Amino acid sequence: MASLARGAGPARGGGSRLPRVPARRMLEILQATYPEARTALDFRTPFELLVATILSAQCTDRLVNTVTPGLFAAYPDAARMAAASPEDLEPLINRCGLYRNKAKHLAAAARALVLRHGGAVPRTMAELLDLPGVGRKTANCVLANAFAVPGIAVDTHVFRVANRLGLASGATPAQVEAQLQRRCPRRAWADLHHQLIWHGRLVCHARRPDCGGCPLRHLCPEGRRRLREAPAEPGARGPARRRAGPAGTA
Numbered sequence: 545m546a547s548l549a550r551g552a553g554p555a556r557g558g559g560s561r562l563p564r565v566p567a568r569r570m571l572e573i574l575q576a577t578y579p580e581a582r583t584a585l586d587f588r589t590p591f592e593l594l595v596a597t598i599l600s601a602q603c604t605d606r607l608v609n610t611v612t613p614g615l616f617a618a619y620p621d622a623a624r625m626a627a628a629s630p631e632d633l634e635p636l637i638n639r640c641g642l643y644r645n646k647a648k649h650l651a652a653a654a655r656a657l658v659l660r661h662g663g664a665v666p667r668t669m670a671e672l673l674d675l676p677g678v679g680r681k682t683a684n685c686v687l688a689n690a691f692a693v694p695g696i697a698v699d700t701h702v703f704r705v706a707n708r709l710g711l712a713s714g715a716t717p718a719q720v721e722a723q724l725q726r727r728c729p730r731r732a733w734a735d736l737h738h739q740l741i742w743h744g745r746l747v748c749h750a751r752r753p754d755c756g757g758c759p760l761r762h763l764c765p766e767g768r769r770r771l772r773e774a775p776a777e778p779g780a781r782g783p784a785r786r787r788a789g790p791a792g793t794a
């Protein structure tokens with residue numbers, strides 16, 4: 545039976561007061577700037593997405609996409625992967641960071657899928673969180689991208705950009721997830737997740753965000769602070785519609 549102890553319910557911890565920012569206008573700008581944002585992971589089935597998402601921890605999506613074709617050729621579904629040992633999987637994924645741990649998780653998750661779900665990927669947060677190697681981020685990714693269940697997976701980009709914009713003020717991914725859910729309409733969650741990731745990859749970099757070229761700079765508390773401290777050059781770039789860039793630029 546699926547456990548609730550690991551946070552299977554709605555994200556918690558978003559109860560603190562949020563900064564007053566024009567969230568709706570920010571979402572409109574993100575939507576206009578990244579209309580095609582989607583997951584950069586290649587997958588054909590929910591099982592492939594689950595595996596790819598587990599592999600993507602501390603690893604770029606681009607690298608994962610070079611690894612998964614070989615892995616899925618050998619182990620195309622949960623039943624086949626469940627018969628494999630971690631040592632069988634390791635040579636196929638050893639270009640990913642933490643590959644030994646990931647091989648253990650993949651083998652164990654595949655066995656759990658076969659034993660508990662007839663080889664299918666479950667469609668609920670609780671059941672996904674009960675699989676080895678699956679946390680809220682992975683579960684939200686699978687739910688949103690494989691089953692169109694609204695969710696906001698909080699990775700390093702979402703965490704950073706949401707906090708800078710003042711859409712969240714959380715110290716943990718779970719807090720940021722809960723705050724974004726509170727602040728943004730449910731229908732926007734899945735797109736917002738991708739848009740914040742692309743914005744973090746393309747503009748709002750961790751070390752040197754391009755605030756002068758950011759379409760949100762007039763609304764963003766962090767951007768206004770940075771631009772005040774380092775005034776923009778004359779002729780700084782204005783807002784631009786950005787296409788989702790190459791995969792795996794994290």
Ligand code: SF4
Pocket residue numbers: 705708709747748749753754755756758759760761764765766767768
């Ligand atoms: S203005 Fe700067 S800090 Fe704010 S979202 Fe844009 S790039 Fe990030």
